[in-house]
Each structure stands twice: as C-alpha cells, then as structure tokens.
Amino acid sequence: MASTSTNKQPLLVDNVLHNVVNVDQAINNGIDIVGTNTATLLVNAISSDGAIIEDIYAIARGGTAYDVNLYISTANDYLRPNEATFVGTFKSGTGAGTRTSWDDMPFTLVPVPQTGTESRNRAFYVPRNRALWVARNSNSNVTDGPIIGAQGGYY
Numbered sequence: 001m002a003s004t005s006t007n008k009q010p011l012l013v014d015n016v017l018h019n020v021v022n023v024d025q026a027i028n029n030g031i032d033i034v035g036t037n038t039a040t041l042l043v044n045a046i047s048s049d050g051a052i053i054e055d056i057y058a059i060a061r062g063g064t065a066y067d068v069n070l071y072i073s074t075a076n077d078y079l080r081p082n083e084a085t086f087v088g089t090f091k092s093g094t095g096a097g098t099r100t101s102w103d104d105m106p107f108t109l110v111p112v113p114q115t116g117t118e119s120r121n122r123a124f125y126v127p128r129n130r131a132l133w134v135a136r137n138s139n140s141n142v143t144d145g146p147i148i149g150a151q152g153g154y155y
Helices: none
Strands: 015-022 040-044 050-059 067-073 084-091 099-101 124-127 131-137 147-154
Touching: 015 040, 040 050, 040 147, 050 084, 084 099, 084 131, 124 131
Parallel strands: none
Antiparallel strands: 015 147, 040 131, 050 099, 050 124, 050 147, 067 084, 067 131
C-alpha cells in the first residue's frame, strides 16, 4: 500500500551534507543584494533534486557578534541581485567557540510528538536548481568572522 491515499512517497535523503565556510571575506552590506558582494556558497543544490537543512549554525572566532545573512539563488557562481532573494538572518556569538543557530527557520509539515514546548519542527528546504549563500552583513573584511555550517541532506 502507498504511504498516502494519493500515492505520494515521503521525501528521502540520498546523501547527507555538512558544509562549513569561513565568512571573514564573505560580505554584503544590507539584506538587499549589492553588486559588489563577496557572499560565499553554503549549499549547492543546482545539480541535485534539492536539499533539506536541519541546522544552520555559526561558531564565533572572536568577541564580536556578527549578523549573518542567508540568500537563496538560481546561480552557484556569484550572488546576483536579479537571481537571488534574502531568506533570513541570525547573529553569531560573542565568545570564541560560542555556537549559535538560525532559530527562525521555517516550520516543517512533519508531525511531532507533544513532548515539549515546541510543537513543530523547523528546517530549511533548498529546492532543486537553487543554491544557499551566506554573507556577513558588513562592507569590510575581518579576521575573526564566524564559521558558518549547514547540516542536512540532498534528495
């Protein structure tokens, strides 16, 4: 028997992913994409059926809290204003080694048991032929920018 009455199968992850990038020189000033940005590619699902990201996190390398911006794009070579859209932001920690996560990821449709205060899971879906980019919200390079990681899987 099929998994649902309409014969749809669940989304299954084929390959796990865990990508990590340094954003010392990955910058974009503001949430709107500027032509002179140096954003870096975090998850490339251009040649796959997409990806599900269960955690996007920052590990601080210094005492400054940086704003980390996330963008979804149809290109995997450069973050262009006409091909990408801002999807979220979060702040890195202030002590070296401090880990923070993007807690405002969208809710998922997956049912969860009623065991705590959070009654819904969160995850970020990168659709087929899209890429997830990351940049510090700044106009200058630094030497203590956070390390940004994404963990999940490709379809």
